[in-house]
Amino acid sequence: MSAAVLEQGEDAFRKIFRLYRRKNPPADLSGVLEYRPGESRLRGAELCVGAVTDQDAARVGLQPLHQWSAYHVDGYPGFLFIVNPFLPGWQHRWVRQCLKRYPRKPNVCNLDLHMSLDGDLWGLSHAQLRKKSSQGRSEKTLLEKLRWVTLGLHYNWDTKKYYREHQSPFPVDLAELSRCVSLACGFQNFKAEAGILNYYRMDSSLGIHVDESELDHSSPLLSFCFGQSSIFLLGGLSRDVAPTPMMMHSGDIMVMSGASRLLYHAVPRILRHPGGGVLPPCLSVSPSSDERDALLEPCSPADWEVCESYLLSSRINMTVRRVLEEGGSFPAEGDTLHIKATQGDTYHVEDDESEGVKRVRTTVKD
Ligand code: OGA
Ligand code: MN
Numbered sequence: 001m002s003a004a005v006l007e008q009g010e011d012a013f014r015k016i017f018r019l020y021r022r023k024n025p026p027a028d029l030s031g032v033l034e035y036r037p038g039e040s041r042l043r044g045a046e047l048c049v050g051a052v053t054d055q056d057a058a059r060v061g062l063q064p065l066h067q068w069s070a071y072h073v074d075g076y077p078g079f080l081f082i083v084n085p086f087l088p089g090w091q092h093r094w095v096r097q098c099l100k101r102y103p104r105k106p107n108v109c110n111l112d113l114h115m116s117l118d119g120d121l122w123g124l125s126h127a128q129l130r131k132k133s134s135q136g137r138s139e140k141t142l143l144e145k146l147r148w149v150t151l152g153l154h155y156n157w158d159t160k161k162y163y164r165e166h167q168s169p170f171p172v173d174l175a176e177l178s179r180c181v182s183l184a185c186g187f188q189n190f191k192a193e194a195g196i197l198n199y200y201r202m203d204s205s206l207g208i209h210v211d212e213s214e215l216d217h218s219s220p221l222l223s224f225c226f227g228q229s230s231i232f233l234l235g236g237l238s239r240d241v242a243p244t245p246m247m248m249h250s251g252d253i254m255v256m257s258g259a260s261r262l263l264y265h266a267v268p269r270i271l272r273h274p275g276g277g278v279l280p281p282c283l284s285v286s287p288s289s290d291e292r293d294a295l296l297e298p299c300s301p302a303d304w305e306v307c308e309s310y311l312l313s314s315r316i317n318m319t320v321r322r323v324l325e326e327g328g329s330f331p332a333e334g335d336t337l338h339i340k341a342t343q344g345d346t347y348h349v350e351d352d353e354s355e356g357v358k359r360v361r362t363t364v365k366d
Pocket of ligand 1: 196198206211223232265267317319
């Protein structure tokens with residue numbers, strides 16, 4: 001039976017998920033929404049251009065707000081898509097943070113149980129990755145086995161909750177990037193409290209899910225994409241609603257808020273950038289070395305060589321969430337919870353042909 005045919009008991013979302021997940025024959029991508037002018041399902045979105053100064057935007061590598069292109073999609077109120085608003089040469093610094101800085105302690109990642117307490121994925125992988133770019137395939141590096149990192153309030157994959165007792169300082173640079181984006185979108189009270197970073201290889205997918213663990217659903221969920229492209233499926237409040245497939249490219253930002261905050265969504269497929277180059281053009285430029293007031297240090301050419309080698313077959317996504325409402329607190333059960341040290345060998349980005357389920361746990365494969 002073809003993947004496009006609804007199997008018994010299969011919901012409309014899963015049917016479309018399977019269609020785009022399929023490799024052979026590859027799915028027809030002509031119905032996938034691209035964010036560009038003239039696309040009939042899109043409406044230009046007004047941003048609050050006065051809410052962030054050009055200087056503040058530049059400190060985190062964003063263009064002045066009046067230069068951004070942002071869109072709403074018909075039928076999805078509260079969903080906003082910002083087409084790569086990063087300054088040339090600046091995504092490099094965010095990618096370097098995702099690979100070199102954020103996987104380190106006190107942040108939590110899927111490989112924690114495989115490493116010593118101060119395990120340094122970058123330190124253990126960079127020489128090998130740099131060699132790979134010139135010498136073809138060899139064994140996977142630890143960085144290539146990285147699937148998720150949690151920041152701030154650490155999401156617990158087992159209980160699907162956040163706990164007051166399990167948190168570490170949220171990275172200042174990513175909090176500031178999130179502040180700028182949320183202000184631009186008209187959210188004055190956003191606080192970056194939790195981050196989930198997803199690391200995808202070319203055969204990875206992210207299962208069908210709703211991000212409902214946060215206690216504050218009135219705040220937006222921010223999502224930042226780097227590296228290879230992907231198909232994002234945006235559905236409805238139930239899995240019986242067929243999702244809209246859309247393309248996400250490096251640098252793009254998605255904001256799920258209001259009526260779209262709790263919609264089902266998934267990433268069935270990672271795709272090489274359609275331009276034909278090995279990296280998308282926005283990453284093919286040299287890393288910016290501009291230091292004026294910048295919140296992130298420049299990405300050195302040596303570090304970029306490692307990032308570039310990694311990104312040839314990877315996509316990185318950072319999601320940033322507010323967990324608590326203004327003045328809100330955790331439910332009492334959080335007080336007594338003992339966090340189990342099980343996170344080291346679980347992750348929710350899947351690497352094989354299995355299909356997406358809600359926040360699935362899988363064991364790391366070599
Ligand atoms: C998530 C998520 C989407 C993506 O982490 O909750 O939906 O594009 N990520 O990786
Ligand atoms: Mn999500």
